[in-house]
Amino acid sequence: MKYYIIPIFIPHLGCLHQCIFCNQRKITGRQTPVTGKQVAAIIKERLVTINQDRRIEVAFYGGSFTALPEAIQNELLEPASQALKHGQIHAIRLSTRPDCINEQIVANLRRQGVSIVELGVQSLDDNVLAGAARGHNSQAVVDAVKLLKNADITCGLQLMPGLPGEDWPSLIKTVRHAIRLSPDFTRIYPAIVIADTVLAEMYSKGIYRPLTLEQAVVRSAYSKLLFERQSIQVVRTGLQASEELDNRVTVLAGPYHPAFGELVDSHIFYLMLAGFIEQNVTTTESDLIIHLHPQDSSKVRGQHNRCITRLEQRYNLKTIKLCENIAVKKGTLLLDYQGLSYGFNKNMINCI
Ligand code: SF4
Incomplete structure (x- = not known):
């Protein structure tokens, strides 16, 4: 309720x-x-x-x-x-x-x-x-x-x-x-x-x-993950x-933002994707397809698609595609890469 x-x-x-x-x-x-x-x-x-x-x-x-x-x-x-x-x-x-x-x-x-x-x-x-x-x-x-x-x-x-x-x-x-x-x-x-x-x-x-706003988002995301x-x-x-x-x-002054909570959740998705890429992506020539719950879409993209752009630039990836799917559990990502499917959630982020 x-x-x-x-x-x-x-x-x-x-x-x-x-x-x-x-x-x-x-x-x-x-x-x-x-x-x-x-x-x-x-x-x-x-x-x-x-x-x-x-x-x-x-x-x-x-x-x-x-x-x-x-x-x-x-x-x-x-x-x-x-x-x-x-x-x-x-x-x-x-x-x-x-x-x-x-x-x-x-x-x-x-x-x-x-x-x-x-x-x-x-x-x-x-x-x-x-x-x-x-x-x-x-x-x-x-x-x-x-x-x-x-x-x-x-x-x-x-x-x-x-x-x-x-x-x-x-x-x-x-x-x-x-x-x-x-x-x-x-x-x-x-x-x-x-x-x-x-x-x-x-x-x-x-x-x-x-x-800074970015420092506050990172520290809040870290705290949230641990709690x-x-x-x-x-x-x-x-x-x-x-x-x-x-x-x-x-x-x-300081890290006030009207959608601060959304920025924190977006950073957590960024960490999930960065963690997956670092562990599993071996070549930048293949597409990474992210299946996600529609309600997570704006958080995964980040403001102005910032999260996806950062990932593409940082890891020099060819393409990241997002597919909204109501069957995917909120907070979870299903990732297709080189013919294999992977499930990823925030408990799998290495943050300790
Ligand atoms: S309301 Fe403000 S001034 Fe009063 S105890 Fe709480 S933080 Fe301190």
């Missing part, structure tokens, strides 16, 4: 620290916090517009929800809890900081019907966390995940490749550590330079250089496109 999310933005509510990369008011386009009454009105207004079978969730984003006093948390949660009790929605989810989770907080979330918590983790490298002024270390993440899992609350981790001080070894360490924590899902949002942040100041002084290989779902790569993010007033 498809999802329908009723988002409630609480820009910076509860935040104990001003993380160097964050400006929720710019990202969400919201300047003022919400009240319980407003939450109730938003839910009511949205529910009447849903006329299809959907899994409906109320989601609190953009602040440190569990850092708020319990009375305020409950005021905001109450309308969602009522909607849950009356079967109008299926779940309540929220995002918060790892160091704002303890037994009492978790017990209250359970009482209010919250079943999904996303932790803003960003990195599990303590030096990177300190550089981002997060105000907590990686142990706080370990402790929070444990408490949430013990309480049977679905736990997601949000990671941010490309923060100051992070290099490839640091990212690999973060991904491997995150895998050991066994979260239910992850989101990968590469760092971008948002106006009116410390990161923006660092960028203007030349102290911080964001990842999925351990059956940890990556529910999103890259920030959701919005009017605020699409203008160069909010995003000053």
